[in-house]
Amino acid sequence: MSATRIDCDICIVGGGPAGLSAALAAAKAGATVHLLDLFERPGGQYFMQPAAGAHGPARRQIAAGGRLIAAARAAGVTVHENAEVFGAYADPVIYARVGESALTLRPKAVVIATGAHDRVAPFPGWTLPGVMTPGAGQRLAKLHGTLPGRRVVLAGCGPFLMVVAGQLRAAGCDVLRVVEATPSPRALLAGIARHPARWGEALRLLTPVAPLAGRFRFGAVVTAAAGDDHVRSVTIARLGADGLPDERARETIADVDALLVGHGFRPSIEVPRLLGCAIDFDQDAGGHHLRIDRATGATSVPGIFAAGEVTGVAGARPALAAGTIAGLAAARHAGFAAGKGDERALARALDFALMLRRAYRVPYRALGRLPRPETVLCRCEEIDAATVAAAHADGARDAAGIKLWTRAGMGPCQGRGCGFGLGLQLAETAGLDPAAFGANPSRFPARPVPLSVVADALAAGEDGA
Ligand SMILES: Cc1cc2nc3c(=O)[nH]c(=O)nc-3n(C[C@H](O)[C@H](O)[C@H](O)COP(=O)(O)OP(=O)(O)OC[C@H]3O[C@@H](n4cnc5c(N)ncnc54)[C@H](O)[C@@H]3O)c2cc1C
Known part of the structure; x- marks a missing residue:
């Protein structure tokens, strides 16, 4: 057991296109930047890098991702691999686990770039x-x-x-x-x-x-x-x-x-919700996502910025452009003279994403109808559709209520797997509005980590530690 504490200018959570471009922009502006990613190698989904020793096909995306990672490192960004962020407070302080060890960061500003995950019903x-x-x-x-x-x-x-x-x-x-x-x-x-x-x-x-x-x-x-x-x-x-x-x-x-x-992707909002960041709902952008100011990436919490899929599913190009904007804004917040990024490039990339959203029609109604009473909706806690329907009949009206009544969404995945399906099922069978159904409440620790790591991380984050 051990804990490391790092005080720095900027902490980036997530090493995909958005996080990497934010890190590069902030480091070029002179900030000390630490980037945390839970995968073995940075790159995220689009720039996914083969693990050391694996024989992935040499792809254009891997090569482009490799260049971006190298540029970020050359600009001075410290990349922490296998670093799973499980907690955060708006001081700001970020808690991560690296294997059995704790890593606590006390930055002046944070960029959330946690991306998205598959959306399943x-x-x-x-x-x-x-x-x-x-x-x-x-x-x-x-x-x-x-x-x-x-x-x-x-x-x-x-x-x-x-x-x-x-x-x-x-x-x-x-x-x-x-x-x-x-x-x-x-x-x-x-x-x-x-x-x-x-x-x-x-x-x-x-x-x-x-x-x-x-x-x-x-x-x-x-x-x-x-x-x-x-x-x-x-x-x-x-x-x-x-x-x-x-x-x-x-x-x-x-x-x-x-x-x-x-059926597309869902923004990964668990960590920023621990920070208290406000969210919006747009089913076609993946559902609940972080509310930001597009010109700066600023969330509703001062000093916390965000970019990429966590702000609404739109693809790699918008993530790259938005990452640069958020990285520069975070650098300015941390006291550095930095530019503003290319808002027009972001607008063009978002325009294409909007076209894609309109071209594809997710069959929300049909998906809500597919489960039978005995179909498991929440795999972690093995909660079936009949149990969820009974909880609704008893008065549970939103994600938090269903979670308390039935334990659906309370397991290791914290609703990442079942949240979309629960919302659709209750929209179709009980007429609940998925927006009002809400997002699964995020609780510290947001990911399943050993208690010893939690204790070490908290102790390392104390002022004077
Ligand atoms: C499974 C999947 C596969 C995809 N494949 C493709 C594809 O082949 N082609 C394509 O065009 N688009 C693909 N996409 C879409 C893709 O998300 C975007 O194009 C682009 O990668 C978004 O960039 P991003 O930086 O916002 O997020 P991502 O690339 O998803 O990067 C987010 C990063 O955050 C990290 N992270 C998340 N939570 C934590 C945490 N708690 N602690 C530490 N790190 C964390 C993740 O490990 C990840 O590396 C895929 C999406 C998903 C979900």
Whole structure:
């Protein structure tokens, strides 16, 4: 057991595109910058770097990420890998665990860049081995050279399905179907046509999946997965005009050994909520996300800035531009003379993200209808749909109430996995507004860490320590 305390100008939480660009900008302005990331290597989701010793394919994104990491280090940024932030107070003080040791930072300003995680909704069979998120399947293939399965079904909504379908096909998977809820690709193609600057990127996205064109099913959702000790078959249904699965338009896909399902991403807001940062709700931007001033990245708490997906899901380009803006603003807050970043570049990148949001239609109503009474909604605490419905009937009306009544959202993942599904289920079955349903309350420690680390981190953070 040990604890390290670091007093510095700026602490960045999260080492993806947003965190890295914030760190680089702040360090170039002269600030001492410490960046914490819970992964083995910085880079986040877009710039994901192969772990030491792993044989990930040499990709354009890995190379670009490697250059950004090297630039940040060369500018003097200290990168703490495997550093999991589990607590924070608005003094500001940041608590992290690095293995069995505690790391406490007392910075003058903080940039939150914790990104997002896969957005999943429960359905019968979703807890079977072999059913996972597209992000998990991508991570297996991209970082570890392991296939999530040989005969794979991809399902959900959003451009990420195409990214993963192309990567899995290249890695050797037989991608049996890509089940996309959006009725057709027309809005996407028309949107891309209006953004010539992104045509190269679009080509790189579409080319690897072109051979799979006949395997796409648009306007459909997965309604169930079945199997014994592993997923073996997947049932899909077309969405009717009412937005609900049409029971008469079903297809069952046999001989499946992996099903990857996700409906975009959810901002990872647990840490900033401990700081008291205000949040807003926009279902199409991933749900609850941090409220910021776009010109500076300032949150509602003085000295706490934010950038990237945690402020609303929009992709890597906006994350890079917003990171620079937030890093410079944090440097100014810490007393350095720093510029302001390129707000127009951010606006252009956000414009493309808005087009994508409009082009894809997440079938919220259908997803809320999929669970049966016995379907588990909260996997950590094994709480089923019937228990949640009973809690609602007893008077639980929001995420906090459902958590207290049933323990749903109280387990190790703290609602990251179940929050979206709980909100949808109660919206569809009980008419609750997902915005009013609220976000899972964040509690210290926000992540499951040993008590000894918590105690050491708190002691190290005391003034005079
Ligand atoms: C699973 C997944 C896969 C994706 N793959 C792609 C892709 O292939 N192509 C694409 O264009 N977009 C992809 N995206 C979208 C991607 O999120 C953005 O394009 C971009 O990476 C966002 O940058 P960011 O810096 O905001 O967040 P991220 O890149 O997600 O970086 C956030 C970082 O914060 C760290 N972090 C989070 N919580 C903590 C904590 N408590 N303590 C310490 N560190 C923490 C994470 O480890 C992560 O490295 C993916 C998103 C997800 C969720």
